[in-house]
Amino acid sequence: MRLLVAGLTGQLGAGLRALAADDHDLRLVAVRRPGSPRALGPGEAEEVVVGDVRRPMWGLDPAALTGVDAVVNLAAETNWVASSRDLYAVNALGAAHGHQLTRELAGRGGRVIPYVHAGSVYVAGGAVGEIAERPVPPAGDRTAYERSKWLAEQRLLSAAADPGGPAPVLIARMPALVGDSGTGRTLRRNSLYLLADRWSDLPGNVLPAMRDARVDALPRDVAAGTLLRLVRAVVRRPPSGPVICHAGLGETAPSLRGLLAAARTAGAQRHRGEPRLVTVGARALLWSSLNAERVLPLGPSARNALIGLRYIGLDRVFSRPVLADLLGEDLPAVGVDVLARLIFGAAPNLRDDPAGNGSMARFPG
Template sequence: MRLLVAGATGQLGAGLLETMGEAGCTMIPLLRVPEPGRRTAGRLRPPDPALVGEPVRGDVRVHRWGLDEAAVRRLADEADAVVNLAGQTNWAGRGSDIYATHVLGAEHGYLLARELTALSGRRIPYLYAGSVYAAGGAVGAVAEQPYPRRADRTVYEQAKLLAERRLTALAGEDSPLLILRLCALVGNSATGRTLRRNSLYMLADRWDDLPGGVLPAMPAARVDALPRDVAARTLLRAVRRLAGLPGTEALICHLGLGETAPSVRGLLDAAFTADPERFRRAPRVVSASARQIVWTSQNAHRFLPLTPTAHNALIGLRYVGLDRVFDRSRLAALLGGGLPEAGLGLLAGLLFGPPRRPDAVAAGGSMARFPG
């Protein structure tokens, strides 16, 4: 199976490159045209160059993803599916940039898949990598259904929601559509390699920098995260199943641990038990209400002079501090069973263990930067 992939240089893209060979797949990467003053817009380092076909250059923010007529006709012959992993992951970034990448990128990708379907005479499915965090400040059980309106979404979350709505309005029987809402992603489950130490890694790397050494969270808050290779294997299984789906409606699934996600307290306890010397003090979670966490993460920048890193970190509190379970029943039905798994010990080891390679550590960062 040959997949046209936008966002191939991100964390999940790295996971795809690590797992495509065993799945019998090949990637045709859409690489962004370098912006003025930048030598490159992203590099691919596949473990096996045979996994990557001839790249195409484009931009998800424009019509046809910026591809010319010749490129589109080539892809009509070569591509079996279109996968959109592209994302603007700076939660505190400009709203126009976030909107263009997520909303316009989602729409342009689906219209491209429909054009490839018409040219090739084959049903070319489209998979869009959404985000479970488009749920905003919702707590409790979160269903694999269109999210309702809420007033507590961040700009990033609102853009992800608008992308979903735009796609469901466009869905038709010519190109099957799957919105795969992603949880947080961490490094490879076997090697520990990660694209950069951001996201949940900041909970580990900067634990001792937290004021008072405490983390505000609901009493039963969960951390829903998957190693990138585990997520990639599940995504590839989903793409294979997607092409044969009947019907005209968009399918929405949650890609995460769901009801098996560990609690934030359990994760910290496991890390402290495995390596107590890593912490200057024992990890301590202070109970807070959902309203307190959501309001602070959404509004603190209006009253405090926050750096972009600090602003992102505050937004990230809601992604580890809320008590909610993302349902996976539709994902189970799509896959025919075999839901993704990641044990508490594995997640604690990946997050709180030392970097396996010095070049795995990126300078700066924040608790932000979950997958786009």
């Protein structure tokens, strides 16, 4: 299988590259943007093409791309406090441009080519309870990042609406991504790591969260393996219309309390004391994660930390019957102890790229 992939240098891309290294049936064509701060290692992609997802057709010449079985979009602006303009250009326009490119490749090759888009469970915004694998309605409580991922879905759903079109769309909504389950290596330390890194900075040790808050997260290798199985499923049996699935732990995601208890059992935070979970309602959590900067002088790191609260503090389940339809019974499963070890045990020096690129590496390590 030959995949054209944008975003191969990112966290999820690192998981995919690791899988490709051991899978001779998997060949990757990497779309690299000019001036990228990160390099691919020798042999990590069969071919590298220079492109930018912000440009129509990703700035690529479809005539020069042959033998592609699926197009996979992992490219994103993942800095939650990036400008709305950048978030829109990379996340929403980039998604639509990728579909346009896939359609062109399919037309030229005279065959169906699926387009697999890495979405985010966080398009749900501030919704709590059971979140279905369906389009989510407009809402005023989304962050700029969440809005850009939501707009990407909207654009893809309308672009791919024609049944039996040559470029069927699968939107795989990813959960939080943590480091490799074996090595612990991570590209950056996102909201979950932030909980570990800033544990002792919590004012009064207080961590506000809903009583039954859950944390849906996958190690990047497990996430990439799940995504790859999804790609194979839609290449084998292209869906007749756009499909959305949740590619995380769903109903098996641990509670925040369970995760903290596992960290405690592992002794990971012994020297730092315990955060006190204080139960708050969803509205208070959502309001403060969006608006605290209006009343407090907050830098980007603190604003990200506040936004991160909604990814660990809300009580919701990203249900996954569509994922089960696509993958069968073998759904992603990760024990709470593994997540606790990765999040609370991994030291900052396990980063892939200590210099970072100003994206989520903005979090102090």
